[in-house]
Amino acid sequence: QLQLQESGPGLVKPSETLSLMCTVSGGSISSSGYYWGWIRQPPGKGLEWIGTIYYSGSTYYNPSLQSRVTISVDTSKSQFSLKLSSVTAADTAVYYCARGNYYYTDVWGKGTTVTVSS
Amino acid sequence: QSALTQPASVSGSPGQSITISCTGTSSDVGAYNYVSWYQQHPGKAPKLMIYDVSNRPSGVSNRFSGSKSGNTASLTISGLQAEDEADYYCSSYTSTNSLEFGGGTKLTVL
Numbered sequence: 001q002l003q004l005q006e007s008g009p010g011l012v013k014p015s016e017t018l019s020l021m022c023t024v025s026g027g028s029i030s031s032s033g034y035y036w037g038w039i040r041q042p043p044g045k046g047l048e049w050i051g052t053i054y055y056s057g058s059t060y061y062n063p064s065l066q067s068r069v070t071i072s073v074d075t076s077k078s079q080f081s082l083k084l085s086s087v088t089a090a091d092t093a094v095y096y097c098a099r100g101n102y103y104y105t106d107v108w109g110k111g112t113t114v115t116v117s118s
Numbered sequence: 119q120s121a122l123t124q125p126a127s128v129s130g131s132p133g134q135s136i137t138i139s140c141t142g143t144s145s146d147v148g149a150y151n152y153v154s155w156y157q158q159h160p161g162k163a164p165k166l167m168i169y170d171v172s173n174r175p176s177g178v179s180n181r182f183s184g185s186k187s188g189n190t191a192s193l194t195i196s197g198l199q200a201e202d203e204a205d206y207y208c209s210s211y212t213s214t215n216s217l218e219f220g221g222g223t224k225l226t227v228l
Contacts, residue, residue, distance in 0.1 A: 025197075046207060047156070047222070048217065060215060061216075062217075086211065103150075103170070103211050103217075105166060106169070106175060109161055
């Protein structure tokens, strides 16, 4: 069945750029009607939608993060990625990659913890 | 502060029914039938329980149901079981073409 796996550095320095990759297996990242996105959860807190991408490259971002976020897709590698610039301690969180139909998310990765600290 | 308001905690005894509310505005919950609910056990990824207000994905128990009235959506769990103890989050599509989550509700099964 469809599986998503996040990968990337677990520690990022303040002011630097956080970069994460999500690898999709067991299904096609180019499937019509499915969107691929990132959601994060700070320690002990709730979920926050970061943004979403369609396989065609169309992107949709959380307005509160839009100036710092870039999501891209590489269909040849069945991967999509997240870049978050100028990070601070407030960006420390578990980052999930996920699939949905845009309005809801039906398949989630296991999540990866990213800590922002010098 | 989350855009959607949920109670911080609810509790119930095994076999009972509980309802978790999710209050938004006329720009999100009240405007679209795109409310979803997620269950999250400690240390695990969220799991989709309800989508489009009241639809259950395949494999989700029919003890879980969703509804909406005005700007408030609700998740009801009937026949409460110990395994239902978890955090629950609502989510809604918004008029700014984005998604937002509630702050989460901790369900305790007594």
